Amino acid sequence: MRSNTAGSVVRGGVFVCALLAAMVPGVGAAQSGSAALAGTVKDGSGKAIAGAAVTAASAATGQTAKAKTNAEGGYRLTGLAPGSYTVRVTAEGYASKEASATVRASGKQTLNFSLTAVTAAASGQELPNAPSAPAPASGAGNLSLESLGFTPQQMQSNSKLQARLNRRTEMLKIHQQLGLITVAPMVADLITGPMAKVKGKNGQILQQPTQANIDLHAALGSTTAALYFTTAYLAIFAPKIPGTHKHGAIRVHEALAFIHGPGMILTPILGAMAFQQEQNGEKPHGIAAAHGAVAMTTAIAYGASIIAVAWPIHLKFWRKK
Amino acid sequence: MKTKLSGTFLIAVLAVFLFTAALPAVAQTGNKPAELQWVLVQSTLTYHVSSPVHQVYGTSRAAKGKGYCSGGWCNFLIAAPVKSFTTGDTNRDLHMLEATRGADFPMVVVQAHFRQSQLNSATIDVDLEVQFGGQKAHYAQVPFERTQKGSAVEIKGTVPATCSDFKISRPSFLGMTIANAIPVHVDMTWRSM
Numbered sequence: 001m002r003s004n005t006a007g008s009v010v011r012g013g014v015f016v017c018a019l020l021a022a023m024v025p026g027v028g029a030a031q032s033g034s035a036a037l038a039g040t041v042k043d044g045s046g047k048a049i050a051g052a053a054v055t056a057a058s059a060a061t062g063q064t065a066k067a068k069t070n071a072e073g074g075y076r077l078t079g080l081a082p083g084s085y086t087v088r089v090t091a092e093g094y095a096s097k098e099a100s101a102t103v104r105a106s107g108k109q110t111l112n113f114s115l116t117a118v119t120a121a122a123s124g125q126e127l128p129n130a131p132s133a134p135a136p137a138s139g140a141g142n143l144s145l146e147s148l149g150f151t152p153q154q155m156q157s158n159s160k161l162q163a164r165l166n167r168r169t170e171m172l173k174i175h176q177q178l179g180l181i182t183v184a185p186m187v188a189d190l191i192t193g194p195m196a197k198v199k200g201k202n203g204q205i206l207q208q209p210t211q212a213n214i215d216l217h218a219a220l221g222s223t224t225a226a227l228y229f230t231t232a233y234l235a236i237f238a239p240k241i242p243g244t245h246k247h248g249a250i251r252v253h254e255a256l257a258f259i260h261g262p263g264m265i266l267t268p269i270l271g272a273m274a275f276q277q278e279q280n281g282e283k284p285h286g287i288a289a290a291h292g293a294v295a296m297t298t299a300i301a302y303g304a305s306i307i308a309v310a311w312p313i314h315l316k317f318w319r320k321k
Numbered sequence: 322m323k324t325k326l327s328g329t330f331l332i333a334v335l336a337v338f339l340f341t342a343a344l345p346a347v348a349q350t351g352n353k354p355a356e357l358q359w360v361l362v363q364s365t366l367t368y369h370v371s372s373p374v375h376q377v378y379g380t381s382r383a384a385k386g387k388g389y390c391s392g393g394w395c396n397f398l399i400a401a402p403v404k405s406f407t408t409g410d411t412n413r414d415l416h417m418l419e420a421t422r423g424a425d426f427p428m429v430v431v432q433a434h435f436r437q438s439q440l441n442s443a444t445i446d447v448d449l450e451v452q453f454g455g456q457k458a459h460y461a462q463v464p465f466e467r468t469q470k471g472s473a474v475e476i477k478g479t480v481p482a483t484c485s486d487f488k489i490s491r492p493s494f495l496g497m498t499i500a501n502a503i504p505v506h507v508d509m510t511w512r513s514m
Contacts, residue, residue: 143396143397148398148400157425162424165424166419246411248410312375
């Protein structure tokens, strides 16, 4: 008897639940409909965001359907019941976005999202000194970058610009290294210069330089020129960053190139002329006689341009001693 | 008569009940610190990069911030565009922008959190969460000096940031790698609203 009563109660409960389920429209329908919602999730530059979580919540029932974006940023929510949905997209490093969509009984609706990279907590690094984070104050809900007054343009990531900056730095790093390396043969060339020079008095040749000295000087000059022009190429062809107005030491560094640049072209030409005159048994004369002075000016301008870009040099290790 | 009596009795019981129920709420409101809102009116944020032969200081005056104090806690949000930090040399600034992935992650965002009871202290120990270069780092109990300047409050301190906190691969200068520490000196003026 008791068992019968319990059985009646259970059957009654099941019946009531079934009745309630039937009365509430759309319960369980979010996953059982035939409609679909699809689209893409991209950033401001049009780059696909993979792995973004897309959640559609039915306005009528609150039932949700979820999907993740693929490598192309595409998502597809299937089995939706017709009706109004709130679709929310979240992706790490981007501000979440919400949009409303009305899903019709048949066919596929499209809803695309463009997310703004805020600041990215791409991999929240918990440091050893991480504080415990108590619950935020009630008013803290109003704290957002938008509420501070930053524009979406200011907060938007720019992957093309980042790629340009990376390329620029890559080229300028080699520019800096080669530029410093160039100093060695340049200084050596200045030192060997007098040894490759005809010595004389009152137009008379007293001592001819040895062929070895001339060859060494010429070889050092050629090495300097090769390194110099490679260095210059890297600076000239490094990508320019739009909207940048140059200021500071870099302007002095670049201005000095107008001295050492022509000097580096002129020095070997004058050197070759001087060499030719020496081969003819003459002491270098005319414009060729300026070879040494031009080379010296070039080297000084070159050294100054290195100091300019490095200025102010702080000799911290000296102070410590 | 009986009805009148029981009616009066009921009203009395209800009044006592309401009074008793309201007492803790009144007491709580009395102890609860007032809700306050703050806005950043002026700021200078300066990072310091050092190498054996060079010292670089990059400054931004473009930070914006707001803060709320409620329920015994204060939460502040301060943000500045990464490219607003300038050293006085375009080349260095562009290198900084590249090294910190400033185009991919254009904002440096700081969330500050501390107990409201510290609000009037000369030193405020603040828990900081800094989002920068696509990374998030926490700094616990960073001391900031607080000075009342009329209706405004001046806050000064240094955030002990390092390159490794934000996975920044350290650039080199004249062939020498910069130090890991990149302390950020903060000088801000806040006004309550």
